[in-house]
Amino acid sequence: MGGLIQSSIARKVAMALSGLFLVFFLLQHFTINLTSVFSADVFNELSHFMGTNPLVQFALQPVLIFGVLFHFIMGFVLELKNKKARAVKYAKYSGGANSSWMSRNMIYSGLVILAFLGLHFYDFWIPEMVHKYVAFAPEDPTRYYPELLHRFESPVRTGLYVVSFVFLALHLWHGFASSFQSVGFNNKYSVSATKFAKAFSIVIPLGFIIVAIVLHLTH
Amino acid sequence: MNLTLKIWRQKDANSKGAIVDYQVQGIEGDMSFLEMLDVLNEQLITKGEEPVVFDHDCREGICGACSLQINGEPHGPDRLVTTCQLHMRKFNDGDTIYIEPFRAKAFPVVKDLMVDRSAFDRIQHAGGYISVNTSGNTIDANAIPVNKQDADDAFSAATCIGCGACVAACKNASAMLFTSAKVSQFALLPQGQVEATDRVLAMVNQMDEEGFGNCTNTGACEIECPKGISLENIARMNREYVKASMKG
16 A cells, blocks of 8 residues: 555655544544433434445445555554664664654554454444344344443443543544644644644543443443 | 763674763863763774764854764754754763664664765755856846745745754654755745746655655654754645645
8 A cells, every 4th residue: 555655745645634534533423422321312313324324334434444444554554664764773762852652652552443443343333234234134223222232331341442542542642633734734723723633632532431431330 | 070971883884883882081061062072082092992983064053964863862962952062061970871873774874973864965956956047147036025934934944954863853764854944945935936846746756765764743853953943844845745746
């Protein structure tokens, strides 16, 4: 994939745009999750729509999967290229003196998120695909909420979700604001945009964590 | 003050190097870092040992010749100074100081602490100039009106001395800050517009060919740059590049 986009700036812009796309997806996902805390009916209705609407299933879902795969594969390609750019390491390296831990360790926070996605697919996406396209089970618009509760019964599972969202916050803390710089957005609005991105990187993962804990504790 | 120095020694480009320990005594706080190394080299020469090779020229922070990764930071722990402007008062008696060459695949070690930074020259040659007919009919640059902010930003970008600290500081050994400064100093001015498209494409292409890493916006380069070159230049270069790519 690194060969497809040859220039370093093109790769950087592609990483930023795919990251921004995933940020929008996160917001949409969180909005639906949040409804589960307030109303099982609304959650079921929204999940039924997302799970059965042909546009969502056959257009948006493949685009999302492509976006996720692209972001991860390009991330690994860039990491390998960057490692090659400094073959001999420093005996002493003081990265903390000039940059944040989050910015230097995007690959590690990304790997945790990738592992989480594996678990998330195992929990929700694969059973959903089997239900609809393998078993051809009859659609029950009220099944989504009980399935959600079932997943958050285990404290270990809930804990893994919480830890993963902490790493998502760390990843977004650098990645979201950094994407503005990558696409060349640096002007009088940059300070406000960065503040918004930093706030988003805390609020949204924290929201996911709260929803997971509430579902676990109240049921 | 007395210091323990851990210095990278490497006989030549093809040899394997290693960190070697040295003791220096009688270092004064008012000495520059390079003067401290001069003291060490005097000691080594007196003992009949090979002195430590390092780059230096003007010793007043304007030529960009001195380099050195000092305790894990290019040009040492002070900000907005080059190694030659770094004073020993920034260190304490009994300190251990790591001194290494700027590390990057594109900056191969020549000997000890001296690296070959000609990759920067080649990036500059690829397009970091404007073509002007100088055969007696040049126009005074001041005759062309330039927005004050643009002029200031262009001048700030032009203060880059090409020392390579940005590459040395970057965890990816990226040369984006240097290249973007050299692109920006012309992109902001009317004189630079004629060749703007070719310039950014050629310079970025050369930067990639030299084997520098990719920028991941850690911001380390801006912090360590002795001239305070801003990350805004990288955003500007990204814009210029996308614009130029669309023009073809």
